[in-house]
Amino acid sequence: MSQPQFAASLGIGERTVRRWESGGNIRPDHQAALDTMLHRASAEVRHAFQRLRTDTQEDDVDRRKFLISAALGAGGLSTLGVADNPARVEWLMSGAGRPDTWAVERVRSTLYESMLIDDALGSPAAQGMVIAQQQLTEALLESCPEPLRTDLVALHGEWLGFAGCLAWDQGDHSTAARLYHRGRDLAHDAEDSDGAAYMLAHLSQLALWQKRPRVAVDHAVAAQSWVARSADIALRAYISMRAADAYAASEQEAAAMAALDAAERDLEKVPAAMGPADSRAYFADRALMISFRGGCLSMLGRHAEAVEASRAAVEAIDPTRTRDRAMVMLELERALIGVGDVDEAAAVVADAVQITDQNRSPRLASAILDGRRALSPWAGSTAVRALDGELARRDMVLV
Numbered sequence: 462m463s464q465p466q467f468a469a470s471l472g473i474g475e476r477t478v479r480r481w482e483s484g485g486n487i488r489p490d491h492q493a494a495l496d497t498m499l500h501r502a503s504a505e506v507r508h509a510f511q512r513l514r515t516d517t518q519e520d521d522v523d524r525r526k527f528l529i530s531a532a533l534g535a536g537g538l539s540t541l542g543v544a545d546n547p548a549r550v551e552w553l554m555s556g557a558g559r560p561d562t563w564a565v566e567r568v569r570s571t572l573y574e575s576m577l578i579d580d581a582l583g584s585p586a587a588q589g590m591v592i593a594q595q596q597l598t599e600a601l602l603e604s605c606p607e608p609l610r611t612d613l614v615a616l617h618g619e620w621l622g623f624a625g626c627l628a629w630d631q632g633d634h635s636t637a638a639r640l641y642h643r644g645r646d647l648a649h650d651a652e653d654s655d656g657a658a659y660m661l662a663h664l665s666q667l668a669l670w671q672k673r674p675r676v677a678v679d680h681a682v683a684a685q686s687w688v689a690r691s692a693d694i695a696l697r698a699y700i701s702m703r704a705a706d707a708y709a710a711s712e713q714e715a716a717a718m719a720a721l722d723a724a725e726r727d728l729e730k731v732p733a734a735m736g737p738a739d740s741r742a743y744f745a746d747r748a749l750m751i752s753f754r755g756g757c758l759s760m761l762g763r764h765a766e767a768v769e770a771s772r773a774a775v776e777a778i779d780p781t782r783t784r785d786r787a788m789v790m791l792e793l794e795r796a797l798i799g800v801g802d803v804d805e806a807a808a809v810v811a812d813a814v815q816i817t818d819q820n821r822s823p824r825l826a827s828a829i830l831d832g833r834r835a836l837s838p839w840a841g842s843t844a845v846r847a848l849d850g851e852l853a854r855r856d857m858v859l860v
Contacts, residue, residue: 560601595624626663631824659700685704791828814848
Protein backbone atom coordinates (compact mmCIF):
# COMPACT_ATOMS: atom_id res chain seq x y z
CA MET A 462 0.00 0.00 0.00
CA SER A 463 0.96 3.63 -0.37
CA GLN A 464 1.31 5.65 2.83
CA PRO A 465 -2.11 7.32 2.33
CA GLN A 466 -3.77 3.94 1.69
CA PHE A 467 -2.12 2.37 4.71
CA ALA A 468 -3.10 5.31 6.93
CA ALA A 469 -6.70 5.24 5.70
CA SER A 470 -7.00 1.49 6.31
CA LEU A 471 -5.98 2.05 9.96
CA GLY A 472 -8.05 5.19 10.43
CA ILE A 473 -5.04 7.37 11.26
CA GLY A 474 -3.24 10.33 9.71
CA GLU A 475 -0.65 9.91 6.97
CA ARG A 476 1.89 11.88 9.00
CA THR A 477 1.65 9.22 11.73
CA VAL A 478 2.76 6.55 9.22
CA ARG A 479 5.61 8.77 8.08
CA ARG A 480 6.69 9.19 11.71
CA TRP A 481 6.72 5.42 12.20
CA GLU A 482 8.83 4.91 9.09
CA SER A 483 11.29 7.44 10.46
CA GLY A 484 11.70 5.36 13.61
CA GLY A 485 9.10 7.09 15.80
CA ASN A 486 7.34 5.26 18.63
CA ILE A 487 4.04 3.48 18.05
CA ARG A 488 1.29 4.10 20.60
CA PRO A 489 -0.30 0.99 22.20
CA ASP A 490 -3.68 1.61 20.55
CA HIS A 491 -2.02 1.95 17.14
CA GLN A 492 -0.01 -1.22 17.81
CA ALA A 493 -3.26 -3.05 18.58
CA ALA A 494 -4.69 -1.86 15.25
CA LEU A 495 -1.56 -3.07 13.44
CA ASP A 496 -1.78 -6.44 15.21
CA THR A 497 -5.40 -6.79 14.11
CA MET A 498 -4.51 -5.87 10.51
CA LEU A 499 -1.77 -8.51 10.45
CA HIS A 500 -4.10 -11.15 11.91
CA ARG A 501 -6.63 -10.50 9.16
CA ALA A 502 -4.11 -10.33 6.33
CA SER A 503 -3.73 -13.07 3.73
CA ALA A 504 -1.36 -15.97 4.37
CA GLU A 505 1.00 -14.54 1.73
CA VAL A 506 1.23 -11.20 3.54
CA ARG A 507 1.74 -12.86 6.93
CA HIS A 508 4.51 -15.08 5.55
CA ALA A 509 6.22 -12.07 3.96
CA PHE A 510 6.02 -10.26 7.28
CA GLN A 511 7.61 -13.23 9.07
CA ARG A 512 10.44 -13.36 6.53
CA LEU A 513 11.21 -9.70 7.20
CA ARG A 514 11.60 -10.28 10.92
CA THR A 515 13.49 -13.59 11.02
CA ASP A 516 16.21 -12.10 13.18
CA THR A 517 13.92 -11.18 16.06
CA GLN A 518 13.75 -13.16 19.26
CA GLU A 519 10.14 -14.31 18.74
CA ASP A 520 10.67 -16.25 15.51
CA ASP A 521 11.09 -19.62 17.19
CA VAL A 522 8.27 -19.23 19.72
CA ASP A 523 6.24 -22.39 19.93
CA ARG A 524 2.70 -21.85 18.58
CA ARG A 525 1.03 -23.32 21.62
CA LYS A 526 3.01 -21.12 23.99
CA PHE A 527 2.11 -18.13 21.84
CA LEU A 528 -1.58 -18.97 22.16
CA ILE A 529 -1.23 -19.30 25.92
CA SER A 530 0.41 -15.88 26.03
CA ALA A 531 -2.25 -14.32 23.81
CA ALA A 532 -5.09 -15.85 25.77
CA LEU A 533 -3.78 -15.31 29.27
CA GLY A 534 -1.47 -12.32 29.08
CA ALA A 535 -1.94 -9.03 30.93
CA GLY A 536 -3.14 -10.66 34.14
CA GLY A 537 -5.20 -13.37 32.45
CA LEU A 538 -3.60 -16.17 34.49
CA SER A 539 -5.08 -14.63 37.61
CA THR A 540 -8.41 -14.14 35.85
CA LEU A 541 -8.58 -17.87 35.16
CA GLY A 542 -7.42 -18.73 38.66
CA VAL A 543 -4.46 -20.80 37.43
CA ALA A 544 -1.52 -18.47 38.11
CA ASP A 545 0.09 -21.13 40.29
CA ASN A 546 -0.71 -24.09 38.04
CA PRO A 547 1.09 -23.86 34.67
CA ALA A 548 0.39 -27.53 33.98
CA ARG A 549 -3.31 -26.82 34.05
CA VAL A 550 -2.82 -23.87 31.71
CA GLU A 551 -0.95 -26.11 29.28
CA TRP A 552 -3.73 -28.68 29.48
CA LEU A 553 -6.41 -26.03 28.86
CA MET A 554 -4.68 -24.74 25.74
CA SER A 555 -3.69 -28.10 24.30
CA GLY A 556 -7.21 -29.47 24.27
CA ALA A 557 -5.88 -32.70 25.75
CA GLY A 558 -7.94 -34.66 28.23
CA ARG A 559 -11.59 -34.11 29.12
CA PRO A 560 -12.69 -30.63 30.25
CA ASP A 561 -14.53 -30.47 33.54
CA THR A 562 -16.92 -28.00 35.17
CA TRP A 563 -13.97 -26.07 36.63
CA ALA A 564 -12.50 -25.48 33.17
CA VAL A 565 -15.80 -24.36 31.65
CA GLU A 566 -16.46 -21.89 34.47
CA ARG A 567 -12.94 -20.45 34.28
CA VAL A 568 -13.33 -19.85 30.55
CA ARG A 569 -16.74 -18.28 31.17
CA SER A 570 -15.24 -15.91 33.76
CA THR A 571 -12.63 -14.90 31.19
CA LEU A 572 -15.44 -14.00 28.79
CA TYR A 573 -16.92 -11.70 31.42
CA GLU A 574 -13.59 -10.02 32.07
CA SER A 575 -13.05 -9.51 28.34
CA MET A 576 -16.44 -7.79 28.06
CA LEU A 577 -15.55 -5.34 30.82
CA ILE A 578 -12.17 -4.63 29.20
CA ASP A 579 -13.92 -3.88 25.91
CA ASP A 580 -16.40 -1.59 27.68
CA ALA A 581 -13.65 0.49 29.25
CA LEU A 582 -10.80 0.40 26.72
CA GLY A 583 -12.29 -0.62 23.38
CA SER A 584 -12.10 -3.70 21.17
CA PRO A 585 -8.32 -3.60 20.47
CA ALA A 586 -7.64 -4.20 24.17
CA ALA A 587 -9.74 -7.40 24.17
CA GLN A 588 -8.88 -8.72 20.71
CA GLY A 589 -6.00 -11.05 21.53
CA MET A 590 -7.76 -12.83 24.36
CA VAL A 591 -10.93 -13.29 22.33
CA ILE A 592 -9.15 -14.84 19.34
CA ALA A 593 -7.36 -17.34 21.56
CA GLN A 594 -10.45 -18.19 23.61
CA GLN A 595 -12.42 -19.05 20.47
CA GLN A 596 -9.69 -21.56 19.65
CA LEU A 597 -9.65 -22.82 23.22
CA THR A 598 -13.40 -23.50 23.45
CA GLU A 599 -13.32 -25.20 20.05
CA ALA A 600 -10.48 -27.45 21.25
CA LEU A 601 -12.31 -28.26 24.48
CA LEU A 602 -15.37 -29.37 22.50
CA GLU A 603 -13.35 -32.10 20.78
CA SER A 604 -13.07 -34.10 24.01
CA CYS A 605 -16.01 -32.75 25.98
CA PRO A 606 -18.02 -35.25 28.06
CA GLU A 607 -21.70 -35.34 27.14
CA PRO A 608 -23.02 -33.85 30.43
CA LEU A 609 -20.98 -30.68 29.74
CA ARG A 610 -21.43 -30.47 25.99
CA THR A 611 -24.57 -28.31 25.96
CA ASP A 612 -23.03 -25.73 28.28
CA LEU A 613 -19.78 -25.68 26.33
CA VAL A 614 -21.55 -25.34 22.96
CA ALA A 615 -23.48 -22.36 24.35
CA LEU A 616 -20.26 -20.86 25.74
CA HIS A 617 -18.46 -21.30 22.43
CA GLY A 618 -21.37 -19.51 20.78
CA GLU A 619 -21.05 -16.65 23.27
CA TRP A 620 -17.33 -16.27 22.49
CA LEU A 621 -18.09 -16.23 18.76
CA GLY A 622 -20.80 -13.64 19.31
CA PHE A 623 -18.46 -11.47 21.34
CA ALA A 624 -15.83 -11.81 18.63
CA GLY A 625 -18.53 -10.57 16.26
CA CYS A 626 -19.00 -7.51 18.48
CA LEU A 627 -15.28 -6.75 18.26
CA ALA A 628 -15.31 -7.19 14.48
CA TRP A 629 -18.30 -4.84 14.23
CA ASP A 630 -16.56 -2.32 16.47
CA GLN A 631 -13.60 -2.40 14.07
CA GLY A 632 -15.78 -1.89 11.00
CA ASP A 633 -15.58 -5.46 9.66
CA HIS A 634 -19.31 -5.94 9.15
CA SER A 635 -19.13 -9.09 7.04
CA THR A 636 -17.09 -10.92 9.69
CA ALA A 637 -19.41 -9.64 12.40
CA ALA A 638 -22.47 -10.95 10.56
CA ARG A 639 -20.87 -14.35 10.01
CA LEU A 640 -19.94 -14.68 13.69
CA TYR A 641 -23.35 -13.49 14.90
CA HIS A 642 -25.12 -16.03 12.69
CA ARG A 643 -22.80 -18.80 13.89
CA GLY A 644 -23.32 -17.75 17.50
CA ARG A 645 -27.08 -17.83 17.01
CA ASP A 646 -26.90 -21.31 15.44
CA LEU A 647 -24.84 -22.64 18.35
CA ALA A 648 -27.27 -21.09 20.85
CA HIS A 649 -30.11 -22.91 19.13
CA ASP A 650 -28.08 -26.15 19.14
CA ALA A 651 -27.72 -25.72 22.89
CA GLU A 652 -31.43 -24.77 23.23
CA ASP A 653 -30.29 -21.45 24.68
CA SER A 654 -33.17 -19.12 23.79
CA ASP A 655 -31.61 -16.13 25.55
CA GLY A 656 -28.35 -16.62 23.67
CA ALA A 657 -30.16 -16.84 20.34
CA ALA A 658 -32.16 -13.70 21.14
CA TYR A 659 -29.00 -11.81 22.06
CA MET A 660 -27.33 -12.73 18.76
CA LEU A 661 -30.44 -11.60 16.88
CA ALA A 662 -30.27 -8.28 18.73
CA HIS A 663 -26.68 -7.89 17.53
CA LEU A 664 -27.81 -8.64 13.98
CA SER A 665 -30.51 -5.99 14.28
CA GLN A 666 -27.97 -3.42 15.48
CA LEU A 667 -25.60 -4.34 12.65
CA ALA A 668 -28.39 -3.96 10.07
CA LEU A 669 -29.04 -0.43 11.31
CA TRP A 670 -25.37 0.48 10.86
CA GLN A 671 -25.65 -0.91 7.34
CA LYS A 672 -28.67 1.37 6.69
CA ARG A 673 -31.08 -1.58 6.40
CA PRO A 674 -33.82 -0.67 8.92
CA ARG A 675 -36.41 -3.17 7.70
CA VAL A 676 -33.93 -6.04 8.10
CA ALA A 677 -33.18 -4.67 11.56
CA VAL A 678 -36.89 -4.92 12.40
CA ASP A 679 -36.97 -8.56 11.22
CA HIS A 680 -34.11 -9.51 13.55
CA ALA A 681 -35.50 -7.52 16.48
CA VAL A 682 -38.95 -9.08 16.21
CA ALA A 683 -37.41 -12.56 16.11
CA ALA A 684 -35.34 -11.70 19.19
CA GLN A 685 -38.45 -10.52 21.03
CA SER A 686 -40.22 -13.80 20.29
CA TRP A 687 -37.38 -15.88 21.76
CA VAL A 688 -36.98 -13.74 24.88
CA ALA A 689 -40.67 -13.17 25.65
CA ARG A 690 -40.70 -15.65 28.56
CA SER A 691 -37.11 -15.19 29.65
CA ALA A 692 -36.22 -14.88 33.30
CA ASP A 693 -33.49 -12.44 32.29
CA ILE A 694 -35.54 -9.25 32.60
CA ALA A 695 -32.61 -6.99 31.72
CA LEU A 696 -32.16 -8.87 28.44
CA ARG A 697 -35.87 -8.54 27.73
CA ALA A 698 -35.65 -4.80 28.30
CA TYR A 699 -32.57 -4.45 26.10
CA ILE A 700 -34.16 -6.31 23.21
CA SER A 701 -37.20 -4.05 23.46
CA MET A 702 -34.82 -1.08 23.16
CA ARG A 703 -33.25 -2.63 20.10
CA ALA A 704 -36.69 -3.17 18.58
CA ALA A 705 -37.57 0.48 19.28
CA ASP A 706 -34.40 1.61 17.52
CA ALA A 707 -35.26 -0.49 14.46
CA TYR A 708 -38.87 0.69 14.39
CA ALA A 709 -37.82 4.35 14.67
CA ALA A 710 -35.30 3.95 11.85
CA SER A 711 -38.06 2.49 9.65
CA GLU A 712 -40.41 5.38 10.62
CA GLN A 713 -42.82 3.24 12.65
CA GLU A 714 -43.37 5.74 15.47
CA ALA A 715 -46.17 3.99 17.37
CA ALA A 716 -44.31 0.66 17.43
CA ALA A 717 -41.10 2.41 18.54
CA MET A 718 -42.79 4.19 21.44
CA ALA A 719 -44.57 1.00 22.51
CA ALA A 720 -41.27 -0.91 22.56
CA LEU A 721 -39.62 1.83 24.64
CA ASP A 722 -42.50 1.75 27.12
CA ALA A 723 -42.19 -2.05 27.40
CA ALA A 724 -38.46 -1.69 28.08
CA GLU A 725 -39.13 0.89 30.75
CA ARG A 726 -41.62 -1.38 32.51
CA ASP A 727 -39.12 -4.25 32.56
CA LEU A 728 -36.29 -2.03 33.80
CA GLU A 729 -38.31 -1.18 36.91
CA LYS A 730 -37.72 -4.81 37.98
CA VAL A 731 -33.98 -4.89 37.22
CA PRO A 732 -31.39 -4.58 40.05
CA ALA A 733 -29.48 -1.31 40.23
CA ALA A 734 -26.05 -2.80 39.53
CA MET A 735 -25.24 -5.86 37.44
CA GLY A 736 -22.24 -7.52 35.85
CA PRO A 737 -21.85 -9.97 32.93
CA ALA A 738 -22.44 -12.90 35.29
CA ASP A 739 -25.91 -11.54 36.14
CA SER A 740 -27.26 -10.93 32.64
CA ARG A 741 -26.15 -10.89 29.05
CA ALA A 742 -27.55 -7.35 29.03
CA TYR A 743 -25.78 -6.34 32.27
CA PHE A 744 -25.38 -2.84 30.82
CA ALA A 745 -29.14 -2.30 30.42
CA ASP A 746 -30.15 0.39 32.90
CA ARG A 747 -32.23 3.54 33.03
CA ALA A 748 -29.43 5.65 31.52
CA LEU A 749 -29.29 3.36 28.47
CA MET A 750 -33.07 3.46 28.26
CA ILE A 751 -33.07 7.27 28.19
CA SER A 752 -30.35 7.28 25.54
CA PHE A 753 -32.39 4.95 23.32
CA ARG A 754 -35.42 7.19 23.78
CA GLY A 755 -33.38 10.21 22.76
CA GLY A 756 -32.03 8.43 19.68
CA CYS A 757 -35.48 7.26 18.61
CA LEU A 758 -37.01 10.71 19.10
CA SER A 759 -34.24 12.23 17.01
CA MET A 760 -34.79 9.74 14.17
CA LEU A 761 -38.51 10.52 14.30
CA GLY A 762 -37.85 14.26 13.95
CA ARG A 763 -38.85 15.15 17.52
CA HIS A 764 -35.58 16.98 18.11
CA ALA A 765 -36.45 19.15 21.15
CA GLU A 766 -37.61 16.09 23.10
CA ALA A 767 -34.53 14.20 21.87
CA VAL A 768 -32.21 16.92 23.21
CA GLU A 769 -33.83 16.70 26.64
CA ALA A 770 -33.60 12.90 26.76
CA SER A 771 -30.03 12.68 25.45
CA ARG A 772 -28.80 15.34 27.89
CA ALA A 773 -30.32 13.35 30.75
CA ALA A 774 -28.67 10.17 29.45
CA VAL A 775 -25.20 11.77 29.29
CA GLU A 776 -25.58 12.82 32.91
CA ALA A 777 -26.91 9.45 34.08
CA ILE A 778 -24.62 6.98 32.31
CA ASP A 779 -21.87 5.25 34.29
CA PRO A 780 -18.62 7.15 33.53
CA THR A 781 -16.67 3.88 33.41
CA ARG A 782 -18.67 2.90 30.30
CA THR A 783 -16.63 5.32 28.27
CA ARG A 784 -17.61 4.25 24.76
CA ASP A 785 -21.32 4.17 25.58
CA ARG A 786 -21.11 7.64 27.11
CA ALA A 787 -19.38 9.05 24.05
CA MET A 788 -21.92 7.44 21.71
CA VAL A 789 -24.75 9.07 23.69
CA MET A 790 -22.98 12.41 23.27
CA LEU A 791 -23.06 11.86 19.52
CA GLU A 792 -26.79 11.14 19.70
CA LEU A 793 -27.13 14.47 21.54
CA GLU A 794 -25.19 16.18 18.75
CA ARG A 795 -27.68 14.94 16.15
CA ALA A 796 -30.59 16.30 18.18
CA LEU A 797 -28.85 19.63 18.78
CA ILE A 798 -28.28 20.08 15.05
CA GLY A 799 -31.98 19.38 14.61
CA VAL A 800 -32.89 22.32 16.88
CA GLY A 801 -30.25 24.56 15.29
CA ASP A 802 -27.75 24.71 18.18
CA VAL A 803 -24.59 24.11 16.16
CA ASP A 804 -22.14 25.54 18.73
CA GLU A 805 -23.25 23.17 21.48
CA ALA A 806 -23.34 20.29 18.98
CA ALA A 807 -19.68 20.90 18.10
CA ALA A 808 -18.76 21.20 21.79
CA VAL A 809 -20.47 17.89 22.56
CA VAL A 810 -18.48 16.14 19.80
CA ALA A 811 -15.28 17.66 21.21
CA ASP A 812 -16.15 16.14 24.60
CA ALA A 813 -16.60 12.75 22.91
CA VAL A 814 -13.21 13.17 21.19
CA GLN A 815 -11.52 13.45 24.59
CA ILE A 816 -12.90 10.04 25.58
CA THR A 817 -10.85 8.47 22.78
CA ASP A 818 -7.76 9.15 24.91
CA GLN A 819 -8.95 6.21 27.05
CA ASN A 820 -11.21 4.13 24.83
CA ARG A 821 -9.64 3.12 21.50
CA SER A 822 -12.82 1.80 19.92
CA PRO A 823 -12.54 2.14 16.11
CA ARG A 824 -16.34 2.34 15.95
CA LEU A 825 -16.29 5.31 18.30
CA ALA A 826 -13.60 7.02 16.24
CA SER A 827 -15.64 6.42 13.07
CA ALA A 828 -18.82 7.75 14.71
CA ILE A 829 -16.96 10.87 15.86
CA LEU A 830 -15.79 11.55 12.31
CA ASP A 831 -19.37 11.06 11.11
CA GLY A 832 -20.40 13.60 13.73
CA ARG A 833 -17.86 16.04 12.35
CA ARG A 834 -19.14 15.47 8.81
CA ALA A 835 -22.63 16.40 10.00
CA LEU A 836 -21.16 19.78 10.99
CA SER A 837 -19.58 20.43 7.57
CA PRO A 838 -22.04 23.20 6.63
CA TRP A 839 -20.69 25.21 9.58
CA ALA A 840 -16.99 24.38 9.09
CA GLY A 841 -15.98 28.03 9.39
CA SER A 842 -17.59 28.61 12.78
CA THR A 843 -15.44 29.09 15.88
CA ALA A 844 -16.92 26.00 17.61
CA VAL A 845 -16.28 23.69 14.65
CA ARG A 846 -12.74 25.02 14.17
CA ALA A 847 -12.09 24.27 17.86
CA LEU A 848 -13.38 20.73 17.30
CA ASP A 849 -11.06 20.35 14.31
CA GLY A 850 -8.16 21.27 16.57
CA GLU A 851 -9.08 18.49 19.01
CA LEU A 852 -9.30 16.01 16.14
CA ALA A 853 -5.95 17.08 14.67
CA ARG A 854 -4.20 16.66 18.01
CA ARG A 855 -5.27 13.01 18.00
CA ASP A 856 -4.49 12.27 14.34
CA MET A 857 -8.21 11.86 13.63
CA VAL A 858 -8.70 13.12 10.09
CA LEU A 859 -11.60 13.12 7.66
CA VAL A 860 -11.03 10.98 4.56
